[in-house]
Amino acid sequence: MPETADQRAAMAAPQRLRMPSVFAWVVMVAFAAFFIQGVLAVDATPDRLIAGFGNMGQFFAQAFPPDLGRIGPITHAMWQTLNMAIVGVAFGVILSLPFALLCSANTTPNNVVRWCARMVVATLRTIPELVWALIFVVAVGLGPLAGILAIIMDTIGFCARFFSERIEEIRPGPSEALTSTGAGRLSVIFGAIIPEAMASLTATSLFGVEKAIRSAVILGLVGAGGIGVELSTAMRLFNYDTALTIILVILVVVISVKQVSSAIRKRVI
Numbered sequence: 001m002p003e004t005a006d007q008r009a010a011m012a013a014p015q016r017l018r019m020p021s022v023f024a025w026v027v028m029v030a031f032a033a034f035f036i037q038g039v040l041a042v043d044a045t046p047d048r049l050i051a052g053f054g055n056m057g058q059f060f061a062q063a064f065p066p067d068l069g070r071i072g073p074i075t076h077a078m079w080q081t082l083n084m085a086i087v088g089v090a091f092g093v094i095l096s097l098p099f100a101l102l103c104s105a106n107t108t109p110n111n112v113v114r115w116c117a118r119m120v121v122a123t124l125r126t127i128p129e130l131v132w133a134l135i136f137v138v139a140v141g142l143g144p145l146a147g148i149l150a151i152i153m154d155t156i157g158f159c160a161r162f163f164s165e166r167i168e169e170i171r172p173g174p175s176e177a178l179t180s181t182g183a184g185r186l187s188v189i190f191g192a193i194i195p196e197a198m199a200s201l202t203a204t205s206l207f208g209v210e211k212a213i214r215s216a217v218i219l220g221l222v223g224a225g226g227i228g229v230e231l232s233t234a235m236r237l238f239n240y241d242t243a244l245t246i247i248l249v250i251l252v253v254v255i256s257v258k259q260v261s262s263a264i265r266k267r268v269i
Helices: 005-011 021-040 046-063 071-103 113-126 131-138 144-169 172-178 186-222 227-236 240-268
Strands: none
Touching: 046 227, 071 113, 071 144, 071 186, 071 227, 071 240, 113 144, 131 186, 144 172, 144 186, 186 227, 186 240, 227 240
């Protein structure tokens, strides 16, 4: 029985690696140069690494056992951090949806508007939340408000991008069916596009909550409120046992939120 074309293709030897193009060689050489320069710049000598391990051991020796004397203020600061994350993500997700609709090709036929919206989202996503926190600390002063505003900016940049990608991937059938009945653009968006993408939007929002909690801890280091202020103070005063208590509280809260978020995503998706 003669072999078919599919059988011959399956039995054929795999293709060998082709010689990289000139552009690929340039990229690899440039990456290698940056990598070597980066390794040399950090000055990671064996003496420094050995001394670092010794200092790390000294830190843990002074940190154990954790000091629970300030567990009350630490718990209150952690609760404030959770409030910052939840409020910031809630407003950020609400504001992300209009940006996502403006960034998506199937909901914004105007190319200029879509390009401008994508540039705004890219700008918000490019600037780190720590920089946003520094800006808002100058604008509104120290405290949780600066942290919430920073989380809102970061959430818009994070969620709007993934929202728009999911909106562009939805099936055109439901939208075309509503359009054929004479429904307007807003009716199509809220009657077909948003319900079709709701599961993915919810999952992305939950990822945003996890990200915001970790960010809120860091934002406190620059005076934006939350448990980061407690951690920064403990480290500056060399109260390593208190610092370890704060780190353990952060670890427990972050893992708990991650588990709850994962359980919700499994039910939604």
